[in-house]
Amino acid sequence: MFGANPALVLNADFQPLSYFPLSLFNWEDAVRAVVKGSHVVVAEYDRVVRSPTTVMRLPSVIALREYVRPPARVAFTRFNVFLRDRFRCQYCGEQFVRGELTFDHVIPRADGGQTCWGNIVAACSPCNTRKDRFRMKPLRAPYDPVQHDLLAAQRLFPPNFMHETWLDFLYWDSELEH
Known part of the structure; x- marks a missing residue:
């Protein structure tokens, strides 16, 4: 009801x-x-x-x-990596839904790469498969985000439903009407 x-x-x-x-x-x-x-x-x-x-x-x-x-520190999770990278493959630049992205080690673990903010990017499966063969580099270097980085990224993905009473509280930094 x-x-x-x-x-x-x-x-x-x-x-x-x-x-x-x-x-x-x-x-x-x-x-x-x-x-x-x-x-x-x-x-x-x-x-x-x-x-x-x-x-x-x-x-x-x-x-x-x-x-x-x-929280003072951003949790290192798969979702937060995708959010930091704005759900874009960091090799081809295409935007994807969450289930179509993979977690990619820029420096492979076999070569000593760590599983951490500074070595992980979002990648689509085709780019993840061919990046080593073609020596592809990420469009944007991976970095440790702060809470503000993820809040800025979250605002780019509005919810499916927004009641009119919510607008005053959601997008304070958006341009006002003339």
Whole structure:
């Protein structure tokens, strides 16, 4: 019934906890968090839910009451490598969906290459197969991203659904209308 009414979850500074995937609660969890007191309602849908003693509009945007500090270090994961490289093969430059990319060692492990930020790039299967034979170099050298790098990359991939009340909180750095 209310499956299409997710709530955008913001940190106490009114920034999304995550852009990709976008930090969302289903309507039940959003109502539960507000009633429990851990979150406050920032914006609402027109729909209401009722209990025997209460009528409440469904929250469309909620914020944590207490600030949660983002991690200081970016986790080294396959997904974060793809996100850092913006889901582009670092050899041919084509953009792919997540399942079509591979994890590539720029310096092969057989030659002493490490599995770390500075030696891993996203690559499509054809480029990964032929890169050694044709001595292909990545278009962009691999690097250790900071949290800001991944947040910037996450903003490039908007969610499939965005309620109008979310727009004020998602893209603060986008150009304003004239």
